[in-house]
Amino acid sequence: MNILVKIVTGLFVLVLIAATTGYLLYFRGQQVEVGFIPNAFQYCGKVITGADPEYSEIVDWLHSNTRGWMRDWNTQIAGATYHSSAFSVTVFPGCVSVSYKTDTGFLRFIKQINHNLSTSCDKLE
Numbered sequence: 001m002n003i004l005v006k007i008v009t010g011l012f013v014l015v016l017i018a019a020t021t022g023y024l025l026y027f028r029g030q031q032v033e034v035g036f037i038p039n040a041f042q043y044c045g046k047v048i049t050g051a052d053p054e055y056s057e058i059v060d061w062l063h064s065n066t067r068g069w070m071r072d073w074n075t076q077i078a079g080a081t082y083h084s085s086a087f088s089v090t091v092f093p094g095c096v097s098v099s100y101k102t103d104t105g106f107l108r109f110i111k112q113i114n115h116n117l118s119t120s121c122d123k124l125e
Contacts, residue, residue, distance in 0.1 A: 030069040030109055034062055036100045041082040041089075044121035048082075054118075058082050058089055061117060062098070069109035072097060079119045091117045 037059055040049045048055040079092030086101035096115065099108040 030071055032062060032066050032069050032098050032109055033100070033102075034059075034066055036087055036102075037062060038084040038087050041084055041087075043082045044080070054082075057117065058091075061096075061115065062089070065096075065111065065113065068113075069098070069111045072108045072110035080117070080121060091115070092119050 040047050041055060041058070042048075043054055050056065050059075077090045077092055077095075077097050079090045081091075082089040088099050090097040094114060095110060095112050096117070097108070097110045099106055
């Protein structure tokens with residue numbers, strides 16, 4: 001009986017360690033793949049490309065902030081949105097959300113971070 005308790009306890013500890021490790025690997029420290037950034041975005045009612053300062057600002061920011069993202073499943077966000085058919089970035093106070101298409105579907109990430117990015121289109125109008 002004593003050996004059975006030790007075996008069950010050992011299995012429980014192993015499952016707990018595996019679950020914790022899986023959680024941390026899957027949900028923490030995600031990286032945004034900047035190779036999927038398109039050559040143009042729809043932003044504030046216009047198309048922006050590498051020739052536009054708004055495009056350069058968001059792309060440079062994404063390249064500087066590829067790490068430390070968390071998977072996001074359902075946050076509905078209002079803010080300044082850069083979007084294309086396969087990649088979108090939404091900027092709002094204290095956070096940035098990124099979603100892009102891969103071979104397995106759309107991945108969605110969120111990062112809580114203080115930034116100097118515009119969170120609305122007011123400055124452009």
